[in-house]
Amino acid sequence: MSLRVDVDANDLLRPRERPRERRRRRRRPGAIAFDVLVLVVGLLMAAPLVWLFAASATEPGEAFTLPPKWLPSPFSTENYSRVLELMPFGRMALNSLIVAVISVGGSLLVAVLAAYAFSRLSFTGRDKMLVVMLSALMVPAQLTIIPVFVLMRNLNLVDTLTSLWLPALINVFAIFFLRQYFNSIPRELDEAARIDGAGHLWILFRMLVPLSGPALSALAILGFQASWNNYFGPLIFISSPEKMTLPLGLVTLQSGQGGAPAAVVFAAIAMVVAPVLVLFLAFQRNFVASVATAGLRG
Amino acid sequence: MTAGVATPVALGTDSPPRRRARRREALAGWAFLSPALVLFLVFIAGPLAFAIFLSVHSWDLLTPREYVGLENFRRLFSDPLLPKALLNTFLFSLASVVTHVFGGLLLALAVNRPMNRFVSYFTRSAVFFPYLLSWAAVALLWKYVLDPTFGLVAYYLDKIGIDAPNWFVDPAWSLPAIIGIDFWYTIGFTFVIMLAGLQTVPSELVEAARTDGANRWQVFWHVTVPMMSPVLFFAVIITFIGAFQIFDPIQIITGGGPDDATMTIVMFLYQTGFQAFQIGYASAIAILVFVVIMAVTGLQFLVARKWVYER
Secondary structure, three states: OOOOOOOOHHHOOOOOOOOHHHHHOOOOHHHHHHHHHHHHHHHHHHHHHHHHHHHHOEOHHHOOOOOOOOOOOOEOOHHHHHHHHHOOHHHHHHHHHHHHHHHHHHHHHHHHHHHHHHHHOOOOOHHHHHHHHHHHHHOOHHHHHHHHHHHHHHOOOOOOOHHHHOHHHOOHHHHHHHHHHHHOOOHHHHHHHHHOOOOHHHHHHHHHHHHOHHHHHHHHHHHHHHHHHOOHHHHHHOOOHHHOOHHHHHHHHHHOOOOOOHHHHHHHHHHHHHHHHHHHHHHHHHHHHHHHHOOOOO | OOOOOOOOOOOOOOOHHHHHHHHHHHHHHHHHHHHHHHHHHHHHHHHHHHHHHHHOEEOOOOOOOEEOOOHHHHHHHHOOHHHHHHHHHHHHHHHHHHHHHHHHHHHHHHHOOOOOHHHHHHHHHHHHHHHHOOHHHHHHHHHHHOOOOOOHHHHHHHHOOOOOOOOOOOHHHHHHHHHHHHHHHHHHHHHHHHHHHHHOOOHHHHHHHHHOOOOHHHHHHHHHHHHHHHHHHHHHHHHHHHHHOOOHHHHHHHOOOOOOOOOOHHHHHHHHHHHOOOHHHHHHHHHHHHHHHHHHHHHHHHHHHHHOOOO
8 A cells, every 4th residue: 555645745844935925024923932832842852862972972981970961071982982892883884784785776676677567568467466466565574574584594594694685675565666657657658669679678777767766766765774774684583793784783782791881882873873864964855755755664 | 556457459450470479578577577476476475375374383493393273373362461462552553643643743734834944944854854763773762861860851850840750660651651762763754744745735725715714723624634634544554554563662672571561462473483482373473463454454444435535
């Protein structure tokens, strides 16, 4: 089940423009009070993150003294260097990246091929096949995880990165989403190309794929985010630290063998959150647009 | 979910070259579909069938499987943990749906009007951003935010004269704490969906209602809400399906405790399958999860027929 929201999603984060004539007029005190209320909501939402960065950049002994720190004082990077001593952070970040890139790249390739078949080629059983695949969207991951675990165990793939990206290659939602997108591209275009002697692969990769930029980038952003943040999969499949991805590594740092001090865990969380924050600030519109247009996640 | 229309076959023109062309196209179709089809069979359809097969067996992954018929289901329905887990899961889902839909709509309405540009931008970003993080980071962060000795919440509640509970030790407060954390984490999604929904409400309709003398409240109830009902319905369904499978923060923060106060159905499944390795029994739980989600979603669709406005 999906919902396409046909609005200019790029505008969702942009403050609404005030009508010209009104801008000159004084705003009512009520409206200003309301703005303050909205600001308070924003501050409350941001507070845990501000505290996270402030406390993690404070000297270990001072990080959690009361009142809570809103700025690092005294400033220190010691918690951060302790993270690097206590967990293979770089290795785990690389693992997360490898899994996410292969999952996203692979699943989009598989989806683009399948969407082409569903949108442009006719053969018996095609539409029934699509309905069967779509009904899989209703199946929760917990139902398939046990058999998939048994399968990985039999293939000797438990505790490998392969066990994380291989099941992610099939993305039924992406297939459906791309098929809808391809259907909206006029067929006259491929017929013209066909007359010029183009084959299916040329039509797909030289014409349809370049024309599907917005759909592909929305799916890529959502897919990358889902993979990067996945905790359930690694928890089931991975046991050795050098194979872990960041989410599992974080939790293991906190709970494994005695557990690291709170300030160090805080620094590790900050190291995971910071790149996401930077990416968000840089590509805010793309993030919001992806969520609004393809807004569906397991 | 509309299936495409099959190409009509022209009668009488089924000459051999044409038939050959059609066979070539069918072959290409299956070839393009094959990677997806193989993966679908191996990682979705096969496992689904295998899960049903496992649910009527007793198996610990080591000793041979043993057929036990419906014994796993019989045991499940007399397991004292099941009603507890189901109740917690339903409570969580209900609270999640209500807080997300109302909160998301309220937040979207609050920023979807002429206002200070900085405030608007800052609040929109602050509400949306947590949704991009992982449960691992969010759950660990909030474990400290809610810490009774050095956490933010305890400190500021104390300042205004409220004695903060010891969230994850007190069974009465553990589930509400998880509900609150989940709200902070995922409200950004509902918020964006609602904001998008608000933009689909035609402004001519709002203006027409205003000229006819409707006040803001009447416009909201009689124009905005009906026009947005498909979006509201979508938010309810998506939030429910997600909430019913809540697992990560439970596993990370409470492990289902204290005193099973945060034991949810998927946590129950995880402990049975991946800690006790009762594979057959866990598969029976998984099938129950599937059936409940299907049933509740179906029910929501039935209810929705009455009040969702279709354009």
